[in-house]
Amino acid sequence: MSQKKLILVGAGPGDPELISLKGIKALQRADVVLYDALVHTDLLDYAEKAEKIYVGKRNGEHNASQEEINKLIVHHALQNKIVVRLKGGDPFIFGRGQEELEYAQQFDIATEVIPGISSATGIPALHNIPLTKRGSNESVWITTGTTSACKLSGDIEIAAKSSATVVVLMGMSQLSKIISIFKKFRGEELPVAVIQNGSLQNERSVTGTIADIEKLVAEHHIKSPAIIVLGEVVENSSNYMMQEKAHAGKFPGKKI
């Protein structure tokens, strides 16, 4: 019986324990695993019998192009293999998962998607930041900071005009522009968290407000990969309370 199959598996935001049980079972069945830079390599231990192929980018090394990845998937699957495409977070949140599925389907390769915990939702939760909170916000936006043309996404301004909690991925190179847009529409006191390498041992984060977040990011050398969370709900973060103590008196009415 033909096994040729592509399984897109979300690896979760970083901590290898945040993958799903279904994702682990897929790794155990895999003949080939193609994995990205944001995937924790401990997860590869579950894929005992698989050939493991790194297709990500680290420290400026050459990375496989999307076309090369698509071709690798098809090349292996057409040999009657189960190919697991292991991607950071959730494959369908800024993960180009759909492109890989569609490419494989042209070759009559069966496909399956196993969702993952996205950095956009999982990392705020790990920081005790509820993305929605009754009475605080009516929606959550997950946006990219940077478009495929390396420009600031126009959606940032639309999001800033709403009451939403906004989670920006791939936004660190656009931080100044993002902050100035939010300053215009939400004011200087809006709480902001920036979290690098969330859920991993080398995680670094700062919380503050529109007024001081850029300074904090620079002082603490926070860099990509990071998420930027903007909204009143960031007040619930335990780090925010610490920050608040450092800025005693700046947040009137909030108990510390």
Ligand SMILES: C[S@@+](CC[C@H](N)C(=O)[O-])C[C@H]1O[C@@H](n2cnc3c(N)ncnc32)[C@H](O)[C@@H]1O
């Ligand atoms: C190409 S997107 C992939 C997102 C992924 N599919 C997800 O659902 O998390 C990469 C961006 O996700 C964010 N990201 C992913 N993992 C992260 C982590 N552990 N800590 C902070 N940000 C992370 C960063 O903004 C990074 O630039």
